[in-house]
Amino acid sequence: MSQILPPGVTPERFAAALAGFAAIVGDEHVQTSEEVLAAHQDEFHIGDPGRHTPSAVVRPDGVDEVRAIVRLASELRVPLWTVSTGRNLGYGASAPRVRGCVVLELSRMNRILEVNEKLGYVLVEPGVRFFDLYDHLQREGIALWASVPGLGWGSVTGNALERGLGSTPYGDHSGNICGMEVVLADGDLLRTGMGALRDPKSWQLYKGGYGPSPEGMFLQSNFGVVTKLGMWLMPRPECFRVCDVKFEHEDDLERMVEVMRPLRLDGTIDGQALAANALRAAQNLSHRDEWFERGAGFPEERMPEAMRRFDVGWWNVRFGIYGREELVEIRHRIAQEAFGAVPGARFSSVLYPGDVTDDALNPVHRLQAGIPNLDALKIIDWPGAPGRGAHIGFSPIAPLDGSEAQRQSRMVRDRAAEYGFEYNGSFFFAPRYLSHVYMIAFDRDDWDEAQRAQELVEVLVRDGAGEGYGEYRAHVDFMDLIAEQYDFNDGAMGRFNARIKRALDPQGILSPGKQGIWPAVAPWSPSANGSPAPERALER
């Protein structure tokens, strides 16, 4: 029996809940051992790791089990924290916002329910990982591509629901959702869009439905548990060309963005481009001790050395161009000419067939080919002892505008230096916006450094909001802080969310505190645990 209890739940009630859960999913799928609970803390925690420790992990298999679990949890008022596979490192992984929540882990629900090659979609359960989907498509010889995020071990569903991004033309993962099945807190079962028909023919084809579309309400949300997700997949292109452009100077970011905008807007470059500076390469291929004393930040004067050693520019952008070869080659020429106008820019590219296999591909081009991998994990070995590095993300949105990109990049760089961290910025290029990801890498065994990382995120969140840059996702520790920045009309969005939460989950059992959305019921309030995030009224 675990010693951790959900907030406001008596040992007796908790025991009844565990017994009930076991009756639904089987004893072996209700886990309360210290090892399992410790593994469901935030692996990259800052401060007390126990702040986000769950009281139990329940692993249902199938929608009926999920419905029974939420019904019981509503009845006994036991809060759940839903994760698909819980691999969202840097944002809390499977750790609940509130200590003692029962983790509802959906990884056993890992069926690929339908793949439609002709119409380009898949219907999956939340436990299906990018690796699983890729393997399935390869094994069955299906001419469709998935778009994958940096880490392929994550859930296709979880990533899309959290608004994750990939690097193919289908890289806006939440934008490619078409149709959901959702379990509500009272156990009711909703299918959205055309799925609301009894026997629909277009559930994964037409995003709309009849009347309001609720899908968006289940993104980054605690209003329901998504149990099936439709996703559009890209038909395998005849070929694709992956292009790399290296820029000499920090200030070239502005020109890079200005060159990119019209090419992204008119589809000449259809893949989501990804830019990163030289420090990203250094992080993947060396240890920071080779470069500077911890707390000093990367010495600017050694950037030329890093650029030479790793054969990269100060900024580097990579993108794919996809389609029929005769069209790809023209679009490639247009892009090459456009970037050629930037002094010092070095352009290179590789043409691949659409059915390229992993072993025939330059490994750094995997994301552009939709091939899942774990290469991005290398950052863990940058700051600390092997395997003891950690990172936490700051992810603001900027207009796809050169001067805004430069401004936001400098804002982060300068604050990072102030707190003793290097600036390893990267940007996804959508047709109209930039998704800036700054991953602060720190040594999780260095308390002082971890504290500085925490403080840096806090100040960046406030700085960003002051400049009109909103963050689009958050580590559990910062969910309230970021929600507070969305304060138009004295927090109208927070009031709206609180009303919906009360209507759909009156007992407040689904993921309390997620993205700063709290139920009205007392025990799950933000002050119920040792969160470092500022207190926040349930409703204004």
Added chain:
Amino acid sequence: MSQILPPGVTPERFAAALAGFAAIVGDEHVQTSEEVLAAHQDEFHIGDPGRHTPSAVVRPDGVDEVRAIVRLASELRVPLWTVSTGRNLGYGASAPRVRGCVVLELSRMNRILEVNEKLGYVLVEPGVRFFDLYDHLQREGIALWASVPGLGWGSVTGNALERGLGSTPYGDHSGNICGMEVVLADGDLLRTGMGALRDPKSWQLYKGGYGPSPEGMFLQSNFGVVTKLGMWLMPRPECFRVCDVKFEHEDDLERMVEVMRPLRLDGTIDGQALAANALRAAQNLSHRDEWFERGAGFPEERMPEAMRRFDVGWWNVRFGIYGREELVEIRHRIAQEAFGAVPGARFSSVLYPGDVTDDALNPVHRLQAGIPNLDALKIIDWPGAPGRGAHIGFSPIAPLDGSEAQRQSRMVRDRAAEYGFEYNGSFFFAPRYLSHVYMIAFDRDDWDEAQRAQELVEVLVRDGAGEGYGEYRAHVDFMDLIAEQYDFNDGAMGRFNARIKRALDPQGILSPGKQGIWPAVAPWSPSANGSPAPERALER
């Protein structure tokens, strides 16, 4: 003083409401004259025109006036029916579902608040019509295109909220919404996505926000009043080619769809294609009396004559290919070759520069050029005396699959014949679905014919749902019937909507009955007026 009262509202309370509205918007913008009320009935009514007559029309100018109106309406429990410009002919125009609702008409709020040429978007108020937007872009020489629906007099906002479609690459209008401002029933004011920041830089650039995305909840909805809408606009292309393909036989629809699918999926054809049969041409260019006795349906044996006379095929598809000339020409060749494989298909096309003006364009290519017009109104002169024709739409979704298209087309054709109507089918081609629009044209002075049109829609709605084809929009008379078809899990979607409605609009004052969503409060129930639609429980 009007004799019509909102349901459940006493004359005294109604008088107080009108006085309050007048104090907010000015006397001249609260209208209760018979002429105005008659003009806000359904122009294309079937049966008693008074069934959808409002009690008053209130015309606010500005979000503060809207907020004050809904606050007062909530306080006095006076139901409103929101329309932008109320020009949605065939679906009820500005007529409220429930007789006696006060029409909240937003046509005075017609400001184009921002146009961003560089990043391709516009922020508009709901009264801005497609004509207004086009004129503004032309006058200011802004290199952006709007995508326009069949009738250019409608509201950009209203059309997008109702999931309208156009014929350019940006033809999925609701899919191009980015950021909303919404007044809730209690007068609270919400801005969605990045608009929830106090001073955002990416409100019209990034569709997501932080936490759940509520935009979809305000599509075809009575959960709020949208007072500002962000829409992405297409950068003006270098050129575009409008292609017309004519097919000899009814059964060619199947081949047409099969040829189109891969070209739409891979973007070779980026415009939303639009197919129509020969009867559409006949409707635009002749009167049905020339062809058949009313009630007989179009005689199949005269189709060859119609095809010759109007120089069209049995089926005809039109689509644009947009972009840089060297790419457009290759894609054009690919499309031409693909359709060349269909026996008897006749392909023709015209190349236009991206800055083509209306007078340099073949008028039938206006939709492909994003130029608003009223050409589609010609259908009104097909069935009756000049100006006395009417139409009512049946709009089911089908997979972008040849055999499904053929099946759905035949289903509608056969039922239409049974009820004595001709089948003038048309299809929008999205990359994965078909939006089938069947406009039943009838003589509004012929009671028997109007009744048959009504019965035909009813039977088609049921037939369609039985085959898994959902309708995506509805005339006010059929809103309940269609909502009933969405019965997965005993109507889970209806229960969900009812809960949200109660949470956001507890007095039930916003557009009661819209898309079958009714408040829990009694006076606005579907039985409160002489609706021909079946009775429907408020909640299951």
